[in-house]
Amino acid sequence: AQKVTQAQTEISVVEKEDVTLDCVYETRDTTYYLFWYKQPPSGELVFLIRRNSFDEQNEISGRYSWNFQKSTSSFNFTITASQVVDSAVYFCALSEETSGSRLTFGEGTQLTVNP
Protein backbone atom coordinates (compact mmCIF):
# COMPACT_ATOMS: atom_id res chain seq x y z
CA ALA A 1 0.00 0.00 0.00
CA GLN A 2 1.20 3.46 -0.75
CA LYS A 3 1.88 5.96 1.99
CA VAL A 4 3.32 9.45 2.21
CA THR A 5 4.64 10.97 5.41
CA GLN A 6 5.33 14.63 5.99
CA ALA A 7 6.65 14.65 9.52
CA GLN A 8 6.77 18.43 9.82
CA THR A 9 3.29 19.62 10.69
CA GLU A 10 4.23 23.28 10.93
CA ILE A 11 7.33 25.28 10.09
CA SER A 12 7.85 28.94 10.82
CA VAL A 13 10.71 30.93 9.32
CA VAL A 14 11.68 34.52 8.84
CA GLU A 15 11.72 35.99 5.37
CA LYS A 16 14.85 35.25 3.34
CA GLU A 17 15.63 32.09 5.25
CA ASP A 18 15.95 28.83 3.37
CA VAL A 19 13.53 26.11 4.37
CA THR A 20 13.27 22.42 3.52
CA LEU A 21 10.05 20.47 3.64
CA ASP A 22 10.51 16.74 4.11
CA CYS A 23 8.59 14.00 2.36
CA VAL A 24 9.07 10.27 2.82
CA TYR A 25 7.07 7.75 0.84
CA GLU A 26 6.36 4.03 0.85
CA THR A 27 5.51 1.97 -2.18
CA ARG A 28 6.00 -1.55 -3.49
CA ASP A 29 5.83 -0.46 -7.10
CA THR A 30 8.96 0.08 -9.11
CA THR A 31 7.15 2.64 -11.23
CA TYR A 32 5.63 5.50 -9.34
CA TYR A 33 5.24 9.25 -9.46
CA LEU A 34 5.82 11.93 -6.87
CA PHE A 35 4.21 15.33 -6.71
CA TRP A 36 4.24 18.51 -4.68
CA TYR A 37 1.21 20.76 -4.41
CA LYS A 38 0.84 24.14 -2.70
CA GLN A 39 -2.36 25.23 -0.96
CA PRO A 40 -2.26 28.97 -0.17
CA PRO A 41 -4.69 30.52 2.32
CA SER A 42 -7.16 31.09 -0.52
CA GLY A 43 -7.62 27.30 -0.59
CA GLU A 44 -6.89 26.20 -4.13
CA LEU A 45 -4.40 23.43 -4.86
CA VAL A 46 -1.52 24.51 -7.05
CA PHE A 47 0.64 21.95 -8.83
CA LEU A 48 4.37 22.50 -8.33
CA ILE A 49 6.22 19.47 -9.67
CA ARG A 50 5.94 15.87 -10.84
CA ARG A 51 8.74 13.31 -10.76
CA ASN A 52 8.75 9.72 -11.95
CA SER A 53 10.64 6.98 -10.18
CA PHE A 54 13.16 6.58 -12.97
CA ASP A 55 14.29 10.15 -12.86
CA GLU A 56 16.36 10.93 -9.79
CA GLN A 57 17.73 14.12 -11.18
CA ASN A 58 17.20 17.01 -8.83
CA GLU A 59 15.25 19.94 -10.17
CA ILE A 60 15.47 23.66 -9.63
CA SER A 61 12.82 26.16 -10.58
CA GLY A 62 13.63 29.66 -9.46
CA ARG A 63 13.74 29.64 -5.66
CA TYR A 64 12.31 26.13 -5.51
CA SER A 65 14.34 22.95 -5.66
CA TRP A 66 13.56 19.30 -5.16
CA ASN A 67 15.81 16.49 -3.99
CA PHE A 68 14.63 13.01 -4.95
CA GLN A 69 16.52 10.13 -3.33
CA LYS A 70 15.25 6.63 -3.94
CA SER A 71 17.74 5.17 -1.46
CA THR A 72 15.97 6.93 1.38
CA SER A 73 12.51 7.07 -0.27
CA SER A 74 12.49 10.81 0.10
CA PHE A 75 11.40 13.69 -2.08
CA ASN A 76 12.27 16.86 -0.21
CA PHE A 77 11.39 20.38 -1.24
CA THR A 78 13.55 23.41 -0.53
CA ILE A 79 12.57 27.04 -0.81
CA THR A 80 15.52 29.38 -0.99
CA ALA A 81 15.24 32.94 0.30
CA SER A 82 11.68 32.42 1.44
CA GLN A 83 9.08 35.14 1.01
CA VAL A 84 5.85 35.91 2.82
CA VAL A 85 3.91 34.78 -0.26
CA ASP A 86 5.35 31.31 0.22
CA SER A 87 3.19 30.90 3.31
CA ALA A 88 0.90 27.97 2.55
CA VAL A 89 0.26 24.33 3.23
CA TYR A 90 2.47 22.13 1.08
CA PHE A 91 1.47 18.62 0.17
CA CYS A 92 3.61 15.80 -1.10
CA ALA A 93 1.74 13.10 -3.02
CA LEU A 94 2.41 9.70 -4.57
CA SER A 95 0.80 7.83 -7.43
CA GLU A 96 1.61 4.21 -8.19
CA GLU A 97 1.54 2.65 -11.63
CA THR A 98 -0.58 -0.24 -10.36
CA SER A 99 -3.04 1.88 -8.42
CA GLY A 100 -4.36 3.84 -11.31
CA SER A 101 -4.33 7.57 -11.14
CA ARG A 102 -5.15 8.04 -7.48
CA LEU A 103 -2.98 10.47 -5.58
CA THR A 104 -2.11 9.57 -2.01
CA PHE A 105 -1.31 12.75 -0.15
CA GLY A 106 0.86 13.35 2.88
CA GLU A 107 -0.61 15.19 5.84
CA GLY A 108 0.75 18.49 4.62
CA THR A 109 3.19 20.97 6.12
CA GLN A 110 2.00 24.42 7.11
CA LEU A 111 4.74 26.87 6.23
CA THR A 112 4.57 30.34 7.71
CA VAL A 113 7.05 32.93 6.49
CA ASN A 114 7.18 35.94 8.75
CA PRO A 115 8.35 39.37 7.59
Added chain:
Amino acid sequence: DTAVSQTPKYLVTQMGNDKSIKCEQNLGHDTMYWYKQDSKKFLKIMFSYNNKELIINETVPNRFSPKSPDKAHLNLHINSLELGDSAVYFCASSPQGTSGPNNEQFFGPGTRLTVL
Protein backbone atom coordinates in the same frame (compact mmCIF):
# COMPACT_ATOMS: atom_id res chain seq x y z
CA ASP B 1 -10.71 30.30 -19.15
CA THR B 2 -11.31 28.33 -15.94
CA ALA B 3 -9.84 24.85 -16.33
CA VAL B 4 -11.72 22.98 -13.59
CA SER B 5 -14.73 24.68 -12.08
CA GLN B 6 -16.95 23.68 -9.21
CA THR B 7 -20.29 24.99 -8.04
CA PRO B 8 -21.16 26.05 -5.50
CA LYS B 9 -18.06 27.36 -3.76
CA TYR B 10 -19.81 27.35 -0.39
CA LEU B 11 -22.67 25.13 0.70
CA VAL B 12 -24.33 25.36 4.09
CA THR B 13 -27.14 22.94 4.82
CA GLN B 14 -28.96 21.07 7.54
CA MET B 15 -28.39 17.47 8.55
CA GLY B 16 -30.52 15.04 6.63
CA ASN B 17 -30.71 17.13 3.47
CA ASP B 18 -29.61 15.99 0.02
CA LYS B 19 -27.20 18.18 -1.92
CA SER B 20 -25.16 18.13 -5.11
CA ILE B 21 -21.82 19.62 -6.10
CA LYS B 22 -21.11 20.12 -9.78
CA CYS B 23 -17.75 19.90 -11.50
CA GLU B 24 -16.81 20.75 -15.04
CA GLN B 25 -13.49 20.74 -16.87
CA ASN B 26 -12.74 22.32 -20.21
CA LEU B 27 -9.32 20.75 -20.66
CA GLY B 28 -10.44 17.81 -22.74
CA HIS B 29 -9.23 15.40 -20.07
CA ASP B 30 -10.43 11.82 -19.89
CA THR B 31 -10.24 11.34 -16.13
CA MET B 32 -11.95 13.18 -13.30
CA TYR B 33 -11.76 12.79 -9.54
CA TRP B 34 -13.35 13.79 -6.28
CA TYR B 35 -11.21 14.35 -3.19
CA LYS B 36 -12.27 15.21 0.34
CA GLN B 37 -10.21 17.49 2.58
CA ASP B 38 -11.14 17.25 6.23
CA SER B 39 -10.76 19.82 8.97
CA LYS B 40 -7.17 18.76 9.55
CA LYS B 41 -6.37 19.44 5.90
CA PHE B 42 -5.98 15.76 5.10
CA LEU B 43 -6.77 15.05 1.44
CA LYS B 44 -8.18 11.69 0.41
CA ILE B 45 -9.50 10.42 -2.87
CA MET B 46 -13.15 9.43 -3.04
CA PHE B 47 -13.88 8.58 -6.67
CA SER B 48 -12.35 8.58 -10.10
CA TYR B 49 -14.04 8.36 -13.50
CA ASN B 50 -12.37 7.69 -16.81
CA ASN B 51 -14.48 8.48 -19.87
CA LYS B 52 -17.64 8.31 -17.78
CA GLU B 53 -16.67 4.95 -16.28
CA LEU B 54 -16.07 4.56 -12.54
CA ILE B 55 -12.53 3.33 -11.96
CA ILE B 56 -11.81 4.22 -8.35
CA ASN B 57 -14.32 3.96 -5.54
CA GLU B 58 -12.74 4.29 -2.15
CA THR B 59 -14.52 3.25 1.03
CA VAL B 60 -17.05 6.01 0.81
CA PRO B 61 -20.57 5.67 2.29
CA ASN B 62 -23.34 4.82 -0.16
CA ARG B 63 -24.83 8.22 0.57
CA PHE B 64 -22.22 9.62 -1.80
CA SER B 65 -22.99 9.01 -5.45
CA PRO B 66 -20.92 10.41 -8.28
CA LYS B 67 -22.48 10.92 -11.67
CA SER B 68 -20.68 11.59 -14.92
CA PRO B 69 -23.07 12.62 -17.73
CA ASP B 70 -20.12 13.14 -20.06
CA LYS B 71 -16.37 13.16 -19.71
CA ALA B 72 -16.28 16.89 -19.03
CA HIS B 73 -18.55 16.66 -16.00
CA LEU B 74 -18.42 14.78 -12.73
CA ASN B 75 -21.05 15.68 -10.18
CA LEU B 76 -21.22 14.54 -6.59
CA HIS B 77 -24.57 13.91 -4.95
CA ILE B 78 -24.79 13.42 -1.22
CA ASN B 79 -27.89 12.00 0.45
CA SER B 80 -28.89 12.36 4.08
CA LEU B 81 -26.08 14.70 4.97
CA GLU B 82 -24.35 14.16 8.31
CA LEU B 83 -22.22 16.46 10.46
CA GLY B 84 -19.13 14.46 9.55
CA ASP B 85 -19.61 15.29 5.89
CA SER B 86 -18.50 18.85 6.58
CA ALA B 87 -15.31 19.29 4.59
CA VAL B 88 -13.87 20.85 1.48
CA TYR B 89 -14.51 18.76 -1.62
CA PHE B 90 -12.14 19.09 -4.54
CA CYS B 91 -12.77 18.02 -8.07
CA ALA B 92 -9.76 17.31 -10.30
CA SER B 93 -9.01 16.13 -13.80
CA SER B 94 -6.05 14.66 -15.64
CA PRO B 95 -5.36 13.80 -19.26
CA GLN B 96 -5.21 10.05 -18.87
CA GLY B 97 -6.72 7.43 -16.65
CA THR B 98 -5.12 4.30 -15.33
CA SER B 99 -2.50 4.29 -18.03
CA GLY B 100 -1.07 7.61 -17.07
CA PRO B 101 -0.65 8.17 -13.37
CA ASN B 102 2.23 10.45 -14.08
CA ASN B 103 -0.08 13.06 -15.46
CA GLU B 104 -0.62 16.16 -13.43
CA GLN B 105 -4.01 16.46 -11.84
CA PHE B 106 -5.62 19.87 -12.19
CA PHE B 107 -7.75 20.78 -9.23
CA GLY B 108 -10.87 22.87 -9.00
CA PRO B 109 -11.18 25.66 -6.42
CA GLY B 110 -12.97 23.43 -3.93
CA THR B 111 -16.45 23.46 -2.39
CA ARG B 112 -16.67 24.10 1.34
CA LEU B 113 -19.59 22.07 2.67
CA THR B 114 -20.88 22.85 6.15
CA VAL B 115 -23.54 20.62 7.65
CA LEU B 116 -25.38 22.10 10.62
